[in-house]
Amino acid sequence: MPKRASAEIEVSAGHAAIKEIVDRRQREGDLDIDQLVRDDPIENPIHVVRHVVSRHRVPAWVVELDVIAALWVLAYVRKHCSHRPEEADRLEAALLEMGVQRKVAMARMAPPLGVAGRRGVEARILRARAERQGLPRSEQAERAHRLQKAKLAHGSAKAEAAWYDRNALKLWECAKHLAVARVEIEDLIDDDLAENFIGLRRCVRAIDEMRWPLKPEMFPELREIAWWAGEILEGLDAPGFGLARSKVEDKLEPVAEMLRRYRAVIDR
Structure with a gap:
């Protein structure tokens, strides 16, 4: 079972994930590509993740692949770059929600999170949702809140x-x-x-x-x-x-x- 990948990713792997996103966006005609490459992506990895979260004028399959790559970039940022933890958490939550909406297999999102599989990804998603709603950061709190709303x-x-x-x-x-x-x-x-x-x-x-x-x-x-x-x-x-x-x-x-x-x- 994979350990927490964000604690293990090497610098070269982080750079490779950044390059993967930039190269794919350039090949597939990202209409916002100038904003992505305006600042050196290798020097500004968090900007690359923000771009994936907010810029979707590319084929759907590109966004789906970018979700996985951007999660790896976030793991690299957490391990090797100075960053604001609250922003990294917010971007991670946004990427996971994008993955859910686009039916990306949770098993594919697990490695860059450092969790063992689908259940670990679900727990991470539910904890983030609970926090956004002002609830205790736990999947139990989110499920109870969702049931009450229903x-x-x-x-x-x-x-x-x-x-x-x-x-x-x-x-x-x-x-x-x-x-x-x-x-x-x-x-x-x-x-x-x-x-x-x-x-x-x-x-x-x-x-x-x-x-x-x-x-x-x-x-x-x-x-x-x-x-x-x-x-x-x-x-x-x-x-x-x-x-x-x-x-x-x-x-x-x-x-x-x-x-x-x-x-x-x-x-x-």
Whole structure:
């Protein structure tokens, strides 16, 4: 089983990893290559790692290979170069998350971390995530936090579905009345407010009928109705729209009340 590679990497291996990244980026037409070679990469290895983390205008397979090479560069930096440990930790976490997103095998990311395999890489990732969330730096803390979030999200989704079951039709009707009220104030609103009215009308028209129990596929349209209606209310509350607001006050109050009730459920 491999020991902690960052404690064993030789200077020549660190330089080889840096050269691998630079050569591959040059061959594959990195559009940001000038920024990579502007400062001598061998003399500024941490800059090479930052480049891999932030510059992705290359084929996906290049980034995937660079993740492994950059982890080796970080191991070299930790062993042989002056550096800020907190930055090295942050860059390592970013590289590991990139590897996860691009489905790089964890076994390939293990050697430069000095861990024995997949489980060691997972533990390193979870500890970094926990730290970013202000939790104790442990995989147990991260898992407990993730489980709690999932439970809360599930509860919020159930609460949203229950609210729609009772109030979706009323929300839709109020929004429909508000959308058609645009014709009453056409000359009193600006282009932004007009666009909000158009967006609300489009969403209202997208719902032909509601059948109970409501299907979750309808929830995005209802959320968008609430969003556009909220934008209109906020816009009409701005200075300069007092006359427009007064002309459609009877349409605004029911919508405002529905949105207050809606947000009490969605935002809690």
